[in-house]
Amino acid sequence: MAKKLGKRMRQKHVRRQKWYEFQDKAFKYVALTATGFGILILVVLLWDVFSTGLGRFDLSFFLESSSRKAKNAGIYAAMGGTLWVMILTTLIAFPIGIGAGLYLEEYNAKSRMANILEINISNLAGIPSIIYGLLGLEIFSRTMMMGDSVLTGALTLALLILPIIIVSTRESLKTVPYNLREASFALGATKWQTIWFQILPASIPGIVTGAILAISRAIGETAPLIVIGAATYITSVPGSPLEEFTVLPIQIFYWIGKPQHDFKVNAAAAIIILLAITFIMNGAAVYLRYRWQKKIKW
Amino acid sequence: MKLSEKLIEKFLLACSLLTILTTVGIISVLFFETARFFQVVSIIDFLTDTEWSPSFAKGQQHFGILPLLAGTFLTTFIAMCVAVPLGITIAVYLSEYADPRLRNVVKPVLEILASIPTIVYGYFALTFVTPLLQGMFPALGLTNFNALSPGIIMGVMILPLVSSLSEDALYAVPKALREGSYAMGATKLQTALKVIIPAALSGIAVSIILALSRAVGETMIVAIAAGNKPTLTFNPLEQVQTATTYIVQTVNGDVANDSIEYKTIYAVGMSLFVITLVLNNISFWLKKRYHQAYK
Numbered sequence: 001m002a003k004k005l006g007k008r009m010r011q012k013h014v015r016r017q018k019w020y021e022f023q024d025k026a027f028k029y030v031a032l033t034a035t036g037f038g039i040l041i042l043v044v045l046l047w048d049v050f051s052t053g054l055g056r057f058d059l060s061f062f063l064e065s066s067s068r069k070a071k072n073a074g075i076y077a078a079m080g081g082t083l084w085v086m087i088l089t090t091l092i093a094f095p096i097g098i099g100a101g102l103y104l105e106e107y108n109a110k111s112r113m114a115n116i117l118e119i120n121i122s123n124l125a126g127i128p129s130i131i132y133g134l135l136g137l138e139i140f141s142r143t144m145m146m147g148d149s150v151l152t153g154a155l156t157l158a159l160l161i162l163p164i165i166i167v168s169t170r171e172s173l174k175t176v177p178y179n180l181r182e183a184s185f186a187l188g189a190t191k192w193q194t195i196w197f198q199i200l201p202a203s204i205p206g207i208v209t210g211a212i213l214a215i216s217r218a219i220g221e222t223a224p225l226i227v228i229g230a231a232t233y234i235t236s237v238p239g240s241p242l243e244e245f246t247v248l249p250i251q252i253f254y255w256i257g258k259p260q261h262d263f264k265v266n267a268a269a270a271i272i273i274l275l276a277i278t279f280i281m282n283g284a285a286v287y288l289r290y291r292w293q294k295k296i297k298w
Numbered sequence: 299m300k301l302s303e304k305l306i307e308k309f310l311l312a313c314s315l316l317t318i319l320t321t322v323g324i325i326s327v328l329f330f331e332t333a334r335f336f337q338v339v340s341i342i343d344f345l346t347d348t349e350w351s352p353s354f355a356k357g358q359q360h361f362g363i364l365p366l367l368a369g370t371f372l373t374t375f376i377a378m379c380v381a382v383p384l385g386i387t388i389a390v391y392l393s394e395y396a397d398p399r400l401r402n403v404v405k406p407v408l409e410i411l412a413s414i415p416t417i418v419y420g421y422f423a424l425t426f427v428t429p430l431l432q433g434m435f436p437a438l439g440l441t442n443f444n445a446l447s448p449g450i451i452m453g454v455m456i457l458p459l460v461s462s463l464s465e466d467a468l469y470a471v472p473k474a475l476r477e478g479s480y481a482m483g484a485t486k487l488q489t490a491l492k493v494i495i496p497a498a499l500s501g502i503a504v505s506i507i508l509a510l511s512r513a514v515g516e517t518m519i520v521a522i523a524a525g526n527k528p529t530l531t532f533n534p535l536e537q538v539q540t541a542t543t544y545i546v547q548t549v550n551g552d553v554a555n556d557s558i559e560y561k562t563i564y565a566v567g568m569s570l571f572v573i574t575l576v577l578n579n580i581s582f583w584l585k586k587r588y589h590q591a592y593k
């Protein structure tokens with residue numbers, strides 16, 4: 001009797017164990033599907049954009065600007081504007097971001113002040129980009145009277161990406177071993193000499209990687225530039241930082257808003273260019289990081 | 299110390315103080331313009347009125363932010379319904395099941411999703427996902443602008459945030475816990491659900507809250523595909539206007555400097571700022587706590 005009961009319990013146990021194993025296997029397939037879903041969306045998105053926009057490319061698309069007729073419109077002014085914004089934003093954000101990162105990591109790593117700065121930077125990184133647009137509109141555009149110029153846009157985007165550059169600068173400074181600093185000090189180098197001749201050269205690939213990612217983010221930003229009033233209908237590349245401008249994402253936004261199908265095709269074609277720029281920059285950053293990790297072994 | 303050394307240090311200090319200045323700038327700009335707004339509109343009306351119509355003729359205007367918040371809430375909720383279950387499933391799979399080689403390929407590919415400019419997602423939601431849903435489920439009566447398709451696409455956008463950060467949290471759980479569970483005869487799924495996920499819960503919560511905060515502040519996807527009619531609704535098939543959309547669509551038209559409409563964008567911006575600030579700081583607090591737990 002007892003033996004029989006034991007056998008039944010064993011059978012029950014085996015059945016249950018099989019059920020658990022089945023669940024385990026089932027989950028594996030569900031999870032694979034979920035992962036596949038994410039990748040599928042990416043593929044479908046790329047396919048949709050390319051199949052719509054690829055046929056639109058001809059020379060005039062790159063040489064023309066805004067036009068009331070979709071067939072005559074192009075991205076010349078928007079590309080020029082994007083280039084302007086990209087260069088100015090880099091010039092503003094790069095030195096300031098690296099400077100702040102150096103200060104926090106090399107000069108004042110553990111003070112109370114550094115702690116406050118750190119919390120503040122994390123918070124800045126979490127503020128929606130559109131809020132930076134409101135800041136730029138009020139401070140740069142209206143109070144400092146720069147209007148809807150390239151400079152206003154670049155300053156706004158520079159503030160937006162500053163936290164990203166600071167954080168990545170600090171991360172790559174952290175990877176430089178302390179020995180290097182001590183050796184340099186022992187040879188009589190001052191603090192700045194140590195930073196300039198030893199630490200920066202050793203960490204620059206990491207810093208540049210972070211900066212490229214940050215700039216690539218800035219290029220894709222639309223909302224803050226709309227808020228500062230970047231124009232949608234511009235037919236020439238700005239001649240100076242104080243002229244008004246448009247950029248690729250805003251040009252795309254303007255075309256998406258048009259009811260005619262031909263403008264949607266324009267938008268898709270411009271999106272291909274925007275995606276190409278984004279992917280090239282991200283790819284360059286990933287490659288740089290890979291090379292750097294391979295080359296330097298402390 | 300040499301003078302130049304001192305000057306350099308001062309310059310670097312100035313660089314880092316600029317971040318404080320940015321925060322002060324954002325808070326004071328939002329605060330002053332919002333204060334001017336509340337001289338005209340009572341704060342009670344702003345928080346309780348169920349209509350939002352600042353562009354109407356004087357006397358017929360309503361300034362209740364609830365419809366905008368409802369729009370934000372609805373699109374964010376849909377995005378979370380997509381991103382959280384998918385993200386955590388992917389994270390468990392990559393951390394507990396997948397071959398490391400597969401993991402090293404899948405993770406960067408998913409992260410491409412996060413690097414795509416949001417305007418591209420907006421285009422995709424409007425010109426592909428909405429027509430697709432309309433074609434597949436004609437009975438739903440989905441309008442051309444709706445909360446559903448931008449919500450889904452926003453979920454895809456924040457998916458890598460949830461999956462990557464959750465995976466980091468799961469991966470950080472000590473190996474001994476896993477092995478102890480396997481030794482008791484538990485399957486991988488049982489171990490993941492009963493041991494690993496509970497142990498990494500705060501890390502997973504951090505990823506969810508950060509994703510939530512991103513979705514609340516996301517602008518272009520909803521501005522393009524969700525519509526521009528502020529309605530107090532939780533129906534995902536209708537068009538809605540989110541807080542971010544309102545700001546974009548208002549500045550996109552011409553707004554006079556001193557008009558009440560100009561002040562509304564700052565009042566709405568202030569609300570957004572407060573919501574995301576609270577969410578972000580909850581996540582920082584959680585992160586700090588969970589870092590201590592494993593030291």
